[in-house]
Amino acid sequence: xxVLAFYAFAAIAVIASLLVIGQGNPMHSVMLLxxxxxxxAGLYVLLDAPFTAVTQIIVYAGAIMVLFLFVVMLLNVPRxxxxxxxxxxxxGPTGMRIGAVLSLLLAGEMLWALGRIGIGWFSQGVTAAxxxxxxxxxxxxxxxxxxxxxxxxxxxxxxxxxxxxxxxREHF
Amino acid sequence: MLNWLPxxxxxxxxxxxxxIFNMLVxxxxxxxxxxxxxxxxxxxxxxxxxVGFEGVLQPFADVIKLLFKEQLKPKAAxxxxxxxxxxxxxxxxxxxxxxxPFGTETTLFGLLDRPIPLEITDVNVAVLxxxxxxxxxxxxxxxxxxxxxxxxxxxxxxxxxxxxxxxxLSYGLAMAAVIMMAGSLSLREIVTNQSGYWLGFIPxxxxxxxxLGFFIYLTAGxxxxxxxxxxxxxxxxxxxAGYHTEYSSMSFAMFFLAEYVNMVTVSAVATSLYxxxxxxxxxxxxxxxxxxxxxxxxxxxxYVWMRWTLPRYRYDQLMEFGWKWxxxxxxxxxxxxxxxxxxxx
Numbered sequence: 001x002x003v004l005a006f007y008a009f010a011a012i013a014v015i016a017s018l019l020v021i022g023q024g025n026p027m028h029s030v031m032l033l034x035x036x037x038x039x040x041a042g043l044y045v046l047l048d049a050p051f052t053a054v055t056q057i058i059v060y061a062g063a064i065m066v067l068f069l070f071v072v073m074l075l076n077v078p079r080x081x082x083x084x085x086x087x088x089x090x091x092g093p094t095g096m097r098i099g100a101v102l103s104l105l106l107a108g109e110m111l112w113a114l115g116r117i118g119i120g121w122f123s124q125g126v127t128a129a130x131x132x133x134x135x136x137x138x139x140x141x142x143x144x145x146x147x148x149x150x151x152x153x154x155x156x157x158x159x160x161x162x163x164x165x166x167x168x169r170e171h172f
Numbered sequence: 173m174l175n176w177l178p179x180x181x182x183x184x185x186x187x188x189x190x191x192i193f194n195m196l197v198x199x200x201x202x203x204x205x206x207x208x209x210x211x212x213x214x215x216x217x218x219x220x221x222x223v224g225f226e227g228v229l230q231p232f233a234d235v236i237k238l239l240f241k242e243q244l245k246p247k248a249a250x251x252x253x254x255x256x257x258x259x260x261x262x263x264x265x266x267x268x269x270x271x272x273p274f275g276t277e278t279t280l281f282g283l284l285d286r287p288i289p290l291e292i293t294d295v296n297v298a299v300l301x302x303x304x305x306x307x308x309x310x311x312x313x314x315x316x317x318x319x320x321x322x323x324x325x326x327x328x329x330x331x332x333x334x335x336x337x338x339x340x341l342s343y344g345l346a347m348a349a350v351i352m353m354a355g356s357l358s359l360r361e362i363v364t365n366q367s368g369y370w371l372g373f374i375p376x377x378x379x380x381x382x383x384l385g386f387f388i389y390l391t392a393g394x395x396x397x398x399x400x401x402x403x404x405x406x407x408x409x410x411x412x413a414g415y416h417t418e419y420s421s422m423s424f425a426m427f428f429l430a431e432y433v434n435m436v437t438v439s440a441v442a443t444s445l446y447x448x449x450x451x452x453x454x455x456x457x458x459x460x461x462x463x464x465x466x467x468x469x470x471x472x473x474x475y476v477w478m479r480w481t482l483p484r485y486r487y488d489q490l491m492e493f494g495w496k497w498x499x500x501x502x503x504x505x506x507x508x509x510x511x512x513x514x515x516x517x
Contacts, residue, residue, distance in 0.1 A: 027253065027318065034311065054300040062307035066314070066337060073318050073330075134297065134357060 006046055013039035026072045030065060037061040051134050184288050192292060196269060200432035201231035207476050214480045241421040246321055249418065253319035258419065258426035261312025265433035268305040271298040272440045273360045275450045275461035289360065290450075290461060298359040299347055302441055303340075306396065310336050312430065313415050320418035328414025331487065332398055338494040339395035345502035346389040349509040350378055350445045359441070363449035375453075379446040384505045386446045388498060390471075393438040395494065397431060400479035402490055439471035440464075 016036035023029040037060045044053035141149050177183065205220070205228055212219025220227030245254060275290030295301050310333050317329015354362040368376045379386045395402040416427045443449055447467045450460030485493070 025250075027250070031253065031256075031311075031315070050295060050297050051300070054297050054304050057304040058300065058307060062304060062310075066307075066310060066333065069311075069314055070330075070333075073314070073326075 002046060006043065009039045009042040009046065012036070013043070027069075030068050030072055033068070034061050034065050037065070051137060181288060185292075188288070188290070189292055192269065193266065196266060196433050196436060197429070199436050200429050201235070203432045203435065203472060203476075204231040204234070204428075206473070207479070210473070210476045211480045214477075235425060238421055238425045243421040243423065244418070246418050248321040250319040250321070253315045254418075255423075257312050257316035257319060258423040258430070259312075260315065261309060261430040262426045262433070264305050264309035264312060265430040265437065268302050268309075268437045269433070269440065271295050271301050271359060272437065272444060273363060273449065274440070274464040276457050291360070294358065294360050297357045299351060299357050299362075299445075302437070303344055303347065306434075306437075307336075307340060309430070309434065312427075316419065316427070317415040320415075322418050324412045324417045325415050328417065332415055335395055335398070335402065335490065335494075338491060339392040339498070342388050342494065342498040342502040343392035343396055345499075345506050346382075346385045346392065347445065349382055349385045349506050352506075352509055352513050353378060353381065359444045359449075363444050363451065366448040367451050375448055375451070377446060377448040377451075382446060382505070382509070384501065385509070386442070388502045388505065389442055389445065390474075391498060393442065394475065394478070395490070397434045397438055399431075399435065399475060401482040401484050403479075403484060435472060435475060436468065439468045439475070442471055443467040 013036050016032045016039065020029045020032045020036065023032065037056060041053040041056040041061070044050070044056060208230070209219045209227070220230040223229040223233045245251070270292040271294070273289060273291035273294065277289045313332045313336075314329050317325045317327075317332070320326070350362065351357055354365045356362060356365070362378075366375070366377050370376060374380070416424055419427065443464060449467075450464040452460065452463035452466075455462055
């Protein structure tokens, strides 16, 4: 039952994510991304981490995607025209070629890294209680992972400042 | 003889799901009738009184009428999203109720070996689940507004989602104060924490410890369900019917169903968080669900009463009230509660 549910959620997540980049209409991409996030939340539930699953839905599927949706809706992004036939994107402009090489490199790197450390590394020190208990997650964030937590918030602040600078560039 | 049947717990669970689903549908029908009746009496009319006793069958007649109407779709609408929007709305409304407990554990008069709780599922993060599913309901409205390809729908959808996002903050902060007092995210535990009496007769309900929180929750709840006096998404003078202007037939009825089921859920959660859920005097434990129904009914009646008493605010007033008054109040409430919980334990 659990295995069936895992494959169902995993298949939905992968297929929806692939469809996200294949849509002509940005609205449809946003909706498919929400479906993908929902399937990820289902996977977290299967891992006995209901709190992470609910947070995933509230933060990603709920808050962040609503913002995406607003931007897409208000900017009224036009439909993307399909590329003219006979033009292979892999042989397209230099940017695309570099991108393709980089993504292949990343995939190879990830496969190599995962193969070296093995899957078991991720479950070290993780117990069922430490992912399902809200109190343990809370104390974990503010004690053991305090530095990573604070560093992430600084990172988000930098990204926010960057967005403001980029958006207001013409006024300076 | 009957060993091909699944275990009795599973049958009982499926039966419970069936009963709850149909009770929610019926409660929406009942709400439509009550709304029209109360509105009529407030305006000194008699309201529906032809179909059934005092018009109680009127909602069913309306549903049959809607079922037989033609399903229209604007030519420029986005076919897929236009069809999905009412489904998202209704599904989110029904799903949110699945974690609301409405009674103690029962063996159904000894039919079962192990008692089952009177709720679909007891999740240890129930409050957050409700919050998450409610935020999914916004998509139904946004999509309906956008996919209709009509300016009234789009403006209605935008207003509605902006309103829901603004008031969701106060809504969540009011819930957080109760969570801190109960020390649990499970609605069942929050309710059982409210059992007992002060001085022998004052029930230990959180409404007495959190009167401000209850006020914030109810106000934000009205805004979340897009009800008057905050019913801007369907402000007739400005937006025709808001996000569901272009919908007809059953898909229109589904938006209405979702709105009423959402009201029931908001009231049921308010009952669990602040009014002690199924706890109450005089009745034995296994009849607690009667208290639950009475409390939910009173809150629903209050909603209807308010709708026909207060005029609609202006949109800028709504936003100002939400951000400049309700949110700071909710934050203050949270801080005071946290300080008291920390000092008193």
